[in-house]
Amino acid sequence: xxxxxxxxxxxxxxxxxxxxxxxxxxxxxxxxxxxxxxxxxxxxxxxxxxxxxxxxxxxxxxxxxxxxxxxxxxxxxxxxxxxxxxxxxxxxxxxxxxxxxxxxxxxxxxxxxxxxxxxxxxxxxxxxxxxxxx
Amino acid sequence: xxxxxxxxxxxxxxxxxxxxxxxxxxxxxxxxxxxxxxxxxxxxxxxxxxxxxxxxxxxxxxxxxxxxxxxxxxxxxxxxxxxxxxxxxxxxxxxxxxxxxxxxxxxxxxxxxxxxxxxxxxxxxxxxxxxxxx
DNA sequence: TATAATTTGTGCGTATGTATA
DNA sequence: TTATACATACGCACAAATTAT
Numbered sequence: 001x002x003x004x005x006x007x008x009x010x011x012x013x014x015x016x017x018x019x020x021x022x023x024x025x026x027x028x029x030x031x032x033x034x035x036x037x038x039x040x041x042x043x044x045x046x047x048x049x050x051x052x053x054x055x056x057x058x059x060x061x062x063x064x065x066x067x068x069x070x071x072x073x074x075x076x077x078x079x080x081x082x083x084x085x086x087x088x089x090x091x092x093x094x095x096x097x098x099x100x101x102x103x104x105x106x107x108x109x110x111x112x113x114x115x116x117x118x119x120x121x122x123x124x125x126x127x128x129x130x131x132x133x134x
Numbered sequence: 135x136x137x138x139x140x141x142x143x144x145x146x147x148x149x150x151x152x153x154x155x156x157x158x159x160x161x162x163x164x165x166x167x168x169x170x171x172x173x174x175x176x177x178x179x180x181x182x183x184x185x186x187x188x189x190x191x192x193x194x195x196x197x198x199x200x201x202x203x204x205x206x207x208x209x210x211x212x213x214x215x216x217x218x219x220x221x222x223x224x225x226x227x228x229x230x231x232x233x234x235x236x237x238x239x240x241x242x243x244x245x246x247x248x249x250x251x252x253x254x255x256x257x258x259x260x261x262x263x264x265x266x267x268x
Numbered sequence: 269t270a271t272a273a274t275t276t277g278t279g280c281g282t283a284t285g286t287a288t289a
Numbered sequence: 290t291t292a293t294a295c296a297t298a299c300g301c302a303c304a305a306a307t308t309a310t
Contacts (some may be wrong), residue, residue: 009278018232027136035294046280051295059193059241060228067295068287079225088267091213092226092244092260097150107193110226110244110260114267126244128224133222133248133267143297169275180299185276201276259301 002043011052014043019054019062022073033063033071061108061127074106077128087117090131099123136177142175145186148177152187153196156207167197167205195242195261208240211262224265233257 002013018033027033034042040050054071057063064074084090095103095111103125105111111123112131136147152167161167168176174184188205191197198208218224229245231235237259239245245257245263 011278019231037294047277048281052278054295055189060230065295066288066295069289070294084267086268090159090246090247090267091263094242094244096194097153097204108228110228112224112226129225131216131224131254131265131267133224133265145297171275183298184302186297188276199276200307202274203308204275 002045010045011049011056014039014045014050015056019044019060022062029071029075031073033073034082035070037108054125058107061106064106074127079130081119082112082114082124082129082131084114084131085116089115091115092126095123136179144179145183145190148173148179148184148187149190152191153176153194156196161207163207163209165207167207169204172191192241195240198240208261213264214262214267216248216258216263218248218265219250223249225249226260229257229259 001017004010014067018021018039021027036047036054038048039045039053043050043062054063058065061074063071065071074085077113091113092110093113095105095109099111101104103111105125105127110126112126112129113121113123114131115121135151136144138144140147149232152173155161165256167173170181170188173179173187174181177184184186188197188199189244192199195208197205199205225247226244229239229249233239233245239259244260246260246263246267247255249255254261
């Protein structure tokens with residue numbers, strides 16, 4: 001599964017493989033993934049390397065990790081529709097730690113920023129909000 | 135600077151401090167930050183801990199790192215205005231590795247996804263694009 | 269062109285702490 | 290309480306990219 005001579009880092013090969021397995025439906029939303037120790041044994045990698053791969057998947061929002069419990073594929077939230085007032089502009093960025101805490105956001109989830117005509121920006125969790133454009 | 139008895143992980147204290155120093159203007163956009171070794175010595179931390187903090191700042195898009203060169207505060211791009219056709223919806227998520235490579239995006243930069251009335255989604259680099267809502 | 273110095277990247281190991289079941 | 294699983298933090302060695310000499 002892991003080719004040490006491919007030039008591609010082992011942690012990236014593992015991340016790519018897990019991402020593909022998730023995308024294929026082998027791990028459905030809500031499903032638990034193998035533990036770090038299991039992954040390390042199955043793929044023949046040290047724990048540091050496994051954690052590096054998991055960190056990458058977390059940063060992509062592909063998996064969510066709960067301390068002491070394990071790793072799961074996130075369940076998509078029902079999208080909430082936000083209608084900005086005319087003259088607003090929509091942009092995106094990663095949340096500040098304060099925003100992450102305030103919204104209870106997982107790793108790898110950006111915010112949608114709506115800046116009103118008054119120039120005041122407001123941030124919304126990017127995994128729960130969509131903005132229609134008419 | 136780092137309080138080992140505060141209960142807050144050392145890497146998070148370092149990340150918070152660097153983020154604050156960047157926000158204060160001590161490190162302006164385009165400015166270089168100290169090397170990992172320098173940070174480790176200045177804050178009395180091991181390299182693993184320093185790299186953990188840097189990884190967090192990268193995931194936030196607060197710093198960009200270049201292999202063999204160093205770490206800098208990113209320079210904001212001139213925003214490009216994209217006007218979706220009426221009936222589109224705007225959302226956000228982290229890019230896939232393929233999208234990251236295609237757009238040459240740094241870590242910690244989300245994509246803005248515009249789904250047209252036909253249901254076809256299109257992704258744009260989130261650090262370069264804004265969408266007006268009329 | 270080649271070499272060295274600097275800096276980040278990869279990968280491993282160990283130990284201990286904390287959260288969950 | 291016990292077992293499992295993730296979190297923190299240190300160390301080491303070597304690889305790869307960049308820059309300057």
